[in-house]
Amino acid sequence: xxxxxxxxxxxxxxxxxxxxxxxxxxxxxxxxxxxxxxxxxxxxxxxxxxxxxxxxxxxxxxxxxxxxxxxxxxxxxxxxxxxxxxxxxxxxxxxxxxxxxxxxxxxxxxxxxxxxxxxxxxxxxxxxxxxxxxxxxxxxxxxxxxxxxxxxxxxxxxxxxxxxxxxxxxxxxxxxxxxxxxxxxxxxxxxxxxxxxxxxxxxxxxxx
Numbered sequence: 001x002x003x004x005x006x007x008x009x010x011x012x013x014x015x016x017x018x019x020x021x022x023x024x025x026x027x028x029x030x031x032x033x034x035x036x037x038x039x040x041x042x043x044x045x046x047x048x049x050x051x052x053x054x055x056x057x058x059x060x061x062x063x064x065x066x067x068x069x070x071x072x073x074x075x076x077x078x079x080x081x082x083x084x085x086x087x088x089x090x091x092x093x094x095x096x097x098x099x100x101x102x103x104x105x106x107x108x109x110x111x112x113x114x115x116x117x118x119x120x121x122x123x124x125x126x127x128x129x130x131x132x133x134x135x136x137x138x139x140x141x142x143x144x145x146x147x148x149x150x151x152x153x154x155x156x157x158x159x160x161x162x163x164x165x166x167x168x169x170x171x172x173x174x175x176x177x178x179x180x181x182x183x184x185x186x187x188x189x190x191x192x193x194x195x196x197x198x199x200x201x202x203x204x205x206x207x208x
Contacts, residue, residue, distance in 0.1 A: 102147025
């Protein structure tokens with residue numbers, strides 16, 4: 001330790017402590033003007049945990065994408081502790097901003113049944129909610145995966161624009177409205193009737 005050095009301790013739950021420490025690191029770097037400028041530093045984020053513990057309920061749940069292939073496949077689901085299982089998920093990050101996210105997807109019905117079972121979903125729920133996907137798997141879906149680039153975020157970085165709304169082609173306002181397209185438009189009564197939806201809107205204020 002030398003003059004001007006400091007040590008910071010962040011206490012609490014691991015995820016919250018890590019988030020606080022990361023925020024403090026970025027703020028100090030910007031305040032002290034020691035963050036590298038005019039460069040793009042890329043990295044892969046891999047080895048995502050397949051499951052996480054919901055601290056509010058004490059139950060195991062999926063940490064991110066429930067349809068990803070677990071590393072080790074069915075054997076990992078049957079032999080490892082749920083919180084130790086990693087998934088084939090990956091992100092590309094540049095200068096701390098996520099640019100792309102992807103995964104190798106599960107294509108085996110037995111893996112899907114087992115993974116969802118660990119998260120507390122029985123076979124009946126899967127067959128009710130994801131019947132089409134399960135049928136495709138049972139007929140023989142090939143291994144598959146992919147990645148989705150965030151084009152708006154890439155343009156934002158290339159343009160050195162801190163606000164992504166300035167580079168989005170059709171940005172939404174604070175009420176999630178597209179003012180250029182006039183969307184969303186008001187639903188017609190016949191459309192609501194088809195969906196068995198009934199509105200209970202607050203009364204309009206009396207004209208002053």
